[in-house]
Amino acid sequence: MGTKRHFRVWRGDSAGGDIEDFDVEVNEGEVVLDIIHRLQATQTPDLACRWNCKAGKCGSCSMEINGKPRLGCMTRMSTFEEDETVTITPLRTFPVIRDLVTDVSFNYDKARETPAFAPPPGVAPGDYRMQQVDVERSQEFRKCIECFLCQNTCHVVRDHEENKAAFSGPRYFIRAAELDMHPLDDRTDRKEYAQSHQGMGLCNITKCCTEVCPEHIKITDNAIIPMKERVVDRRYDPLVWLGRKIFRRDQLDGDGENMAPSSSVGVTDVAKGAPFTTNRGPEGPEVREDGRMDVTEVTLPTQGGPSPFGDQQFPLPSGRVAYQPPAPQYGVHDDGQDGDHGTDGHHQGH
Amino acid sequence: MTTARIERHHYDVVVIGAGGAGLRAAIEARLAGKRTAIISKSLFGKAHTVMAEGGAAAAMGNVNSRDNWMVHFRDTMRGGKFLNNFRMAELHAKEAPERIWELETYGALFDRTKDGKISQRNFGGHEYPRLAHVGDRTGLELIRTLQQKIVSLQQEDFAETGNYDARIRVFSETTITELLLDGNRVAGAFGYYRESGEFILLEAPAVILATGGVGRSYKVTSNSWEYTGDGHALALRAGATLINMEFLQFHPTGMVWPPSVKGILVTESVRGDGGVLRNSEGKRFMFDYVPDVFRKQYADTEEEADRWYNDPDNNRRPPELLPRDEVARAINSEVKAGRGTKAGGVLLDVSTRMPAETITKRLPSMYHQFKELADVDITKEPMEVGPTCHYVMGGVEVEPDSTAAMGTVEGLFAAGEVSGGMHGSNRLGGNSLSDLLVFGKRAGEHAAAYTDSLTKRPKVTTSDVESAVLTALAPLERPGGENPYTLQQDLQAVMGDLVGIIRREGELTDALKRLQQLKLRVAQVGAIGGRRYNPGWHLALDLRNMLIVSECTAKAALEREESRGGHTREDFPQMNPQWRLINLVCSLDGSGDVHLERKPVPRMRDELIQLFERSELSKYLTEGEITQFDAIEGPTGDAAIPGAKSKTEAK
CATH class of the missing domain: 3.10.20.30 (Beta-grasp domain)
Structure with a gap:
């Protein structure tokens, strides 16, 4: 035997x-x-x-x-x-x-802090109409079985207890993305919220979460990157947003996206972006009420770059970090095995 | 024993169980303004509902506009072999569409039809495509949607009061071991936190049981460790009654190989989408197992069956889509006749029927699951499948409209798998997800109304709490006692071998004797390792629930001398119309032994029985009942259903 x-x-x-x-x-x-x-x-x-x-x-x-x-x-x-x-x-x-x-209540606390689905006013139960092509994007994220492996592997909070207060983690970024892409969700500020309240700026796209996902959800490519890259467009262009709500994806011009090209490796689908943004040049980031800026692409030569940190090893020494995260301050990391989160070694997307 | 240090809470409604039924009930109780507690044996959102793959049955008519609640009602009664509580089946068929549509307002994303409505798929026993689905992970969508709705209600409460838990609180990883009564009235629930082993007392005038099923008492089961019949046992001990406990559903197609996935289900939609069953000789054997009552609806040649997938209006259905008990029995017969695989199953094949791309698209998580768990590629090779204990039709006997438990107790409600009657002797696939939504809502609503009707709050007595504490701690006082895991294995062997899918009088009598011996051993069960997250201790406490529910099943199985739905007696292979008139009802007598009695099945209202044709009813009803049926005036069968397809049209 x-x-x-x-x-x-x-x-x-x-x-x-x-x-x-x-x-x-x-x-x-x-x-x-x-x-x-x-x-x-x-x-x-x-x-x-x-x-x-x-x-x-x-x-x-x-x-x-x-x-x-x-x-x-x-x-x-x-x-x-x-x-x-x-x-x-x-x-x-x-x-x-x-x-x-282990005590995974961290995740349930973050779930509570993520704004829920906002039903469209005036649409009665039974009258919801959506196209399969439109629901599929959100459905990918709803495959999540909440095993919290992505939360566990994410180096922003792994061994960094001090970041937990400000950082919701990949599980709740895909929740935000899911609602952002929901054809009938009534809220329009999912991306802004993810940036300003969920600490998405702390993510530097090392794709560790995608790698451990047992449901093979493309957390980084299909949720986090689109949420990071399109935040500027949506913030400034209500027409783009409206068009997206009114038309099905396959009815929009071109690939229907209006965002900067992504230069990160393995980016697929919506995150790929158009080769050029058509309607305006680079713009400065928004300054928050407290006079600080969210983490943005401001340090990069192009709008909508792959990561606020470029190809740098994460985390940077604290003196070189070009943004001010919400308190508490980001600590200096001992250069152990967990710092090894380069984007290398991930297979190329199509 | 002091009870002063026990954590106490006061709620209006306590919902035990955080699966679909429990969460839906809690939402309704909270919407009715009641302070509501949800007790979850596991983490929030992990309940067994996630395992439901196929979909939720609701006659929305999105795919075939001929479908309506009357057709759904008829299918449900047929599936349950007319032993269903007709009123529950009626409410279920009528209210299921509303419950599904409601989920969309909570954020659910079902698969869509071309015109943007909720898509519906075919399923065994359903006349029209009826199952709202999300790929093959509908249960996950349902539980996540309800979970997120509860979070959104908590967010509303937070905005108002500054406290997420102000009106609805989830006690995760908490097990209830005892219901506490004030006279005949429910006064509260007593249990422990798994994490710390500390006790908790929830005082509440209304308790909703939504604890699911009993499958852990069986060797091969698709059920998780939580399914130990807690709600059934709590109800019995509180003075409620259980109904139809002999009817257990063995899912026809659970994996039998490799061992690591033994018991895991292969969804029926594999067959709905074109999968076929073959024995080891390569024969598509289901054609040999179509019972007479179904001959009219099912094809008798492979050619006609294959045409049905594309042209369902002009062909009869493939026999692979027979109700699941028929399929389970057919597989069992093939295996017993020596035409099974080495591992004791038969082959379920989609690989030769559809292009690989279609399979991965239609059955994504199935494909993923078997690739990852067992390195089986279902697009390339057939699966080895066989009967697996899956669902218990029996459960707490309830008043159909309010879901209030029958028996002597007041303030106790039950919804979902733990309740009985709705599915009769056999449940149709897809009817459980809709069942838990429909009756979950009703339970929440009526429990809330019940608390309003009380003039004074029932009180928990200290002595009851003290004895609950002693019972819970007893296994830890016996570190040298019997190993709970060994006891569970022995119980599973008794139930699996002697009260399994095919039953005989001798074996059932033997089983009852062995259960008595096990009872004495369970009384001596021991646990080591303290109270903090100790699975051995938890199992030791669950064992007495499993045992008492197993006894009900064995007793009822011995009593019912016929074969019907989820109950097959080798010594009484036929269905007997006289037995259709009888429900078997279990209660506990003063000494804690199971008492079984026969009660009449309620008679269907005229306008409901008229939905059936005389020729069909004559296979189920006694002559006296048929005479009564003949006396009813008006059209019957399809003619009684507006918009149904008439005989001539079908030709």
Whole structure:
């Protein structure tokens, strides 16, 4: 039948803990969550671990397997070498409750801070009409199973507790994008809100969130970049906005977009942008009430560049950061493995 | 034992369960102005509703304008083999479209028709395309929409009061172990936070059960760990009754190979979109299993069946679209006859029926799931599937309009899978998502109204809280006690092997004996490791619920000497019209044992029974009932339904 394999599992609670070693039977076709269940049934009945559907649909069994944020139920044992030790640790970005269970209330707090869908006034239930081509963009983001792996891997908050207050994280950027692209949503300030209240400016598009998404949502390309790049257009051009609401996408001129070209690697779909913006040259960014500016493309030679930081290593030394994030101040990062978030190594889009 | 340090809360309505039914109920109670608590056994938004793939059935008539509530009602009753509570089926069919449209105002994004309406798809047992869907992740869309609606209500409350939790609060990862009564009236609920193991007492005059099903008592199941029959057991202990507990739905097509995905469902829309079932000899065997009552609607040649996908008005449906119990039984027979695969299933094939691109477009998460979980490419090879415990039709006996629990208790309501009667002996695919919306709303509405009708608030007594604390802590006092995981496996073996899809008298008697032995062992269950997020302790507490509900199922299965829907007796293979008149109702007697009694099924109103043709009814009803039917005046069958297609037109 099965073979014995070596596992290392972090056990402990908020007071601290340690990796413990286990030898567990593994059978053909099993996933990491099966092994945790076998541990519970045979060796450690009180090993804490969240799970529900065991089918990759509920997003409960998020954990770090050999250092990678994964769903336990979606990680096949056959993806490891026969003699490989599998190390399982809790999500690092959130406080540990016990063993593999972390306190993910950060995410639920951010969910509450994201403005909800605003139904169009005067449209009765049953009278909503939308085209499939228009709902599909938002539907991509509604695939999200809220496993919070993107939140966990995002280096803006991973090991940076101080950024949590100002930063909602990729999960809530796609929520904002979803509502922004919703054909009937009545609010028009989703992008501005994401910039000014959700801390989207802190994101420097390293695509780590996209990489860990078990639903393969193109978080960076299809949500964050369009939300960053089009914010200027929409802010200044109500006609563009109106046109987008009135016409279906396939009825708009050209590719229907009115934004600067994206020069970042692997950008697809709406984020690609038109080769030139037609209606105006570069404009200065808006100054907020407190006299500061949101993070913008102002430091770049072109409007709508790929990242406020260009190709720089993130994070920059604090003295060189060209913007003032909302308090608290961004700390200097120790140059550890988590700073390694360059845009290199991501495969080219079409 | 002191109870002074237990965290206490006061609410108007407490909703136990945060799946579709629970969230919809909570929304309604909050809209009625009630302070509402939602108890979620897992994190908010993780409930089992996310697993529903196919869609939500509602006769909106967007794809075929001939569809209406009467046709939907008729399909539901047929699917349930006429054992459904007709009033629930009627309310469900009438109100489902409104409930779906309402979701759009909460921000749901269903797939669309060409003219921009909600698209609807075909599904087993439904006469017209009726299921509102979002690819194959409709359940996720539904739960997320309701979750986000609750957040938006909390945002409104925040704007008004500065507190998100002012009127509606979600207690995530919290389990209720006991309902507390004042006389016969509900006075509150007692439970624990999984995270800390600390106890919590919610005082409230109205409690809505929305805890889902019982599948964790079975070996092969699509259900998550939460499905331990908590609501069923809480209801019984509070003096409510359970109905039709013998009817469990085994989904015909759960994965049987590879082991890591055993029990995971392959949505029926795979068959609705053209997937076919073959045995190990390559034969499309479903044509051999069309029951007489369905002969008229189903094709008898592969050619006609294949034509149906493009021309449904002039051809009969493929037999792969028979109601799911028929399909489950057919697969079981093939496997028992030695024509199954090595892993004990049959082959479900879409790969040879559609281009790969169409498959990935129509069944994206299915494709993704099997590719990732099992390295099976459904566009290239068939899937190995077999029956899996999926849904319990039985549940808390409720008053149809208000969802108030029957029995001796007052102030208790139930909606969704935990309630019984709506689906009769078998549920049609797509009817559960609409069920939980329709009756979730009703539960919230009527629970709110009930609290208004009270002149004084029921009171929780300290001694009840003390004994709830003692019961909850008992497993931790027995560190050397029996391993809860072993006990659960033993229970699953008893239920899976002896009270499974095909049942026999001898095995059921044996099962009841073994359940008694398990009862003694569960009383000695132990847990180590303290109270903080301790799954062993949690399971130890869930076991007694699983056990009592299993006993109800086994007792009712032994009592009902016929085969109908989700209950198949090898020793009584036929459906018996006399048994259609009888509901089996379980309650707890003074000593805590399950008491079973027979109650008559309510008689359908004339204008509802007239929607059926005499020839169809004669297969289900007794002669006496047929005589009564003949005495009713007016048109029957399709002629009684405005806009329905007439016989001549169909030819």
